[in-house]
Amino acid sequence: MLTMTQSPIFTPFPLASVSHCCTFTYTSAVSTELTSSYFLLFSTALSDLHGDGENKLVAGDLGTGVCNMKLKVYHGTGLLSESTLLDLPTGMVSFLMDLHEPRTPAIAVASGPFIYVYKNLRPYFKFTLPSLEVNPLEQDVWSQAKEDMIDPMTLKEMLEGLRDKAEIPLSVRSLRFLMLEPQEMEDFVLLHKEQPIRRQTVITCIGTLKKNMADEDAVSCLVIGTENGDVYILDPEAFTILYKMSLPSTPNLMDVTGQFDVEFRITVACRNGNIYILRRDSPKPKYCIELSSHPVGLVRMGKNVVVGCSHETLHGYTQKGKKLWTAYLPAPVTTMALMDLPTRGFQAVLVGLANCEVHMYRDKNLVSTIKTPDVVTSICFGRYGREDGTLIMTTKGGGLIVKILKRTAVFEDRDSAPGPPIAQSIRLNVPKKTKLYVDQTLRERENAVAMHRAFQMDLSRLRLAAARAYVKALESSLTPMSASLTEPLKMNAVVQGLGPSFKLTLNIQNTAACRPVMNLAISFLYDENLYSMRTAFFKIPLLVPGLNYPIDTFVECLSDKGISDIIKVFVLREGKSAPLLTAHINMPVSEGLALN
Secondary structure, three states, X not given: OEOOOOOOOEEEOOEOXXXXXXXXXXXXXXXXXXXXXXXXXXXXXXXXOOOOOOEEEEEEEOOOXXXXXXXXXXXXXXXXXXXXXXXXXXXXXXXXXXXXXXXXXXXXXXXXXXXXXXXXXXXXXXXXXOOEOOOHHXXXXXXXXXXXXXXXXXXXXXXXXXXXXXXXXXXXXXXXXHOOOHHHHHHHHHHHOOOOOOEOOOEEEEEEEEOOOOOOOOOEEEEEEEOOOEEEEEOOOOOOEEEEEEOOOOEEEEEEEEEOOOEEEEEEEEOOOEEEEEEOOEEEEEEEEEOOOOEEEEEEEOOEEEEEEOOOEEEEEEOOOOEEEEEEOOOOEXXXXXXXXXXXXXXXXXXXXXXXXXXXXXXXXXXXXXXOOOOEEEEEEEEEEOEEEXXXXXXXXXXXXXXXXXXXXXXXXXXXXXXXOHHHHOOOOOOOOOHHHHHHHHHHHHOHHHHHHXXXXXXXXXXXXXXXXXXXXXXXXXXXXXOOOOOOEEEEEEEEOOOOEEEEXXXXXXXXOOOOEEEEEEEEEOOOOOEEEOOOEEEEEEEOEOOEEEEEEEEXXXXXXXXXOEEEEEEEEOOOOOOOEEEEEEOOOOHHHHHO
16 A cells, blocks of 8 residues: 655655555554554564664564464565564564674563563573562462452452452452452362462563663663553573662653663653652662553653653653643644754654654754654664664554655744744733832933943953953963964863762863874873772874864762862973873862762
């Protein structure tokens, strides 16, 4: 099935020699309507599964919801392979689990209490969630039923009393027993009374977290949310639980950023209508965002969180829960995804709507609108094949739409509301003139010449002080750029970390047109009672013009009093007593020691 769709920014994916949008059915032919209803829950992923530099599309075919569930891999618009899934999946992610060559990612599929890991598109490992605590009163009741001390009707009455009052929920066995008809209870008790009682939770959402590096090909940990409100971080190689956090409600949507060994934030949307932000330093939520309606989409864009709600609204919040803006949508939200173009420094949020449209928002401004032939149920943006800007959408009818971003696309923000902005029609509440205002106006009229002369005098003094400070900075090489014509250098510093360990990165660049700079050295001056540095002296034999040279070192804070100091950096040249460049780095307060 081929259809034509138009978009001012995206071009259709090329299919053979035809230049149009390819829309084709890849779901099971048993029941398209039933299958499509699960696409809201099961995401697609783009991954270089074979290590050949070409990303493949991994998608889930849920079949009828009971059988024929498969994990399918597409290359271009053709089906590459498929694997049978054992149970109904709730989430899927692609991640690198080791450093072995070739660097091929694995696929993790969450289903019930299990995570099925596929390596090279073959079953590799199965992880099971730990069992939960069973109510001791429930165990005692079933023990009495096992010894025939109580009949099935008495067992039902006792379990109903426990369900209404007990703090620990009942097991699945007891809940199923309470749903039975009276004539079916005795057979159920005879079948299950000899088996031990187990209470098992299930996985509701899944994500990935970088282990210790922020690179794209770094090893990642699995992050899973469970029905009982727990969040687990799993080791990528041994699949053991590294960290556990708790939430007041069941997580539904999850967004993870950061690194496990450094600092991370997990933004979780729960079924109680709130959004919680988890951090490494606390097993409980650090911040809470209370929404007016239930969240149906969650995307983290930079340091802000964008939430799509069921009341046809899009909200922007800071990572501490402060509301920034609200955009009103023409239809309910069906899915959301992040559009990230690092080569152009552009980020936006893609929002699929129930009116067969996909809106692109940057903050609250609508950038573009894409018309689709059917309701979009999942969106994925990234590198597909060898194209960096590829938009992949699945539709309610089981279709797959692939579009490529135009290389000449121009992103222009525009207000989503037609006509002039709403703020233009709001009348300002101008206060009345007070007696103080009238007195100040008369004083300015009477002393206008004297006030102007005083202003000119102060302005001249300010300019003189600025000129003196500039000359002093040039003489002592305190500027970030060298004033020498023979060694034109530029330097900036970046401090990363919360403490007590900091990573200090110096970026040095030779700004000359064609002349290299040789035999340079970098030295650090600091308070040895407050800081210690792994390497405090570097030699740079050669600086090629136009290239940026990063130099990394690590700084350890030795004080636990919550104080900080300045670290001075000198760029030196052999044979010269005065430094070419000098930088003063204001070190942040070590938050790690303050928390301890």
